[in-house]
Amino acid sequence: MRSLNLESYIESISNPKVKAWAKLLERKHRDREGKFLLEGVHLVKEALEAGWPLEAVVFDEGSDVLEQFETYVGSDESGRTRWYPVSPEVISKCSETGTPQPIFAVAFKRQPSEVALFGAGERGLVVVLDGVQDPGNVGTIVRSAAASGATAVVLGKGTVDMYNPKTIRSTMGALFHVPVLEADLSLLLPQAANRGAAVVGTSLQAAQSCYDYDFRRDVWLVFGNEGAGMSEAVSTFAHANVIIPMTGRAESLNVAMAATVLLFEAQRQRMG
Structure with a gap:
């Protein structure tokens, strides 16, 4: 040696x-x-x-x-x-x-450029985390984002530090395959909307099924805190909210599970 x-x-x-x-x-x-x-x-x-x-x-x-x-x-x-x-x-x-x-x-640390966020044009798929606090959840969402071909992952205020050792471990290396950045959502989401992106939230009170939503365009998917959901401030930027239909009995899905379902539904539509 x-x-x-x-x-x-x-x-x-x-x-x-x-x-x-x-x-x-x-x-x-x-x-x-x-x-x-x-x-x-x-x-x-x-x-x-x-x-x-x-x-x-x-x-x-x-x-x-x-x-x-x-x-x-x-x-x-x-x-x-x-x-x-x-x-x-x-x-x-x-x-x-x-x-x-x-x-x-x-x-x-490597800060993604605007190209990573907006360079996909009409086919962008950006994951936005609003106050997601569990390192395991954030790591799993980054893995799902990388696996489903998402354009980037944005961590808003109140979300756990991406570079926390626990978060890093839970990404299993996916961090190196999808751009991740921390940003002020009150500034970034309007910028995305002005560029033509649809900002889509997730809510248990939503009427529209995620399977009826058209993900074959520039979409920014917003996922909120494990207990409280999207913050009131961030929810005002959402153009639409979707829900994952559940035919069985469960109050809700873990945020990482919900993100995975939606990301792979978006992938399915885009591959069709």
Whole structure:
């Protein structure tokens, strides 16, 4: 392994680099630095395969995990990604889990351009989250968005931090395959409407079935808080509200389940 292009071994958790990495477990530092952590073999591989900008890949030198990454070490032509062999103590310092995986990466946030939001023209499909607070729900919605060919995912005020380690894990790497951004919905939704997009909300009080709605156009789908639904302020921007018909007995669907149903209904219509 020493023949590979690696940085010097880091053993101490007092090392300045380690302190800087560990701080990224807190949102205020992620926001300030524009970076976040990816923990585990699957997420690091997904990021590398997607060409996501990484500052560093950090691995437990005492493990054999690097054997799975030999083809990536030194393959970054820009030389931007550094590979650091470290002690298990360093790995633990930079993880919030009880049993850390032997590898993590320090990734740069990447803000999508307006093209990602509006470049699809009449065929855009943007997912909008208004106060969705559970990391698992947000991660699942990002996975469904990526799988169904959505154009982008927008996180409005009150929605959990996309770069929270729990949210990142729950995306299972889908974050690298669909543009995700945080935005002020009171500014962005009118902008989408002015460009011809239909802003569609979801509501248990809606009369129109999601299966009767025409998703074969530029649509921004809005999903609200797990308990309260869409906020009053955001609901005023919706041109229409739809409901998922349920023939069985259940009060409602989990927001991630509801988003998945609607996204794949949109995909079905668009493939027809």
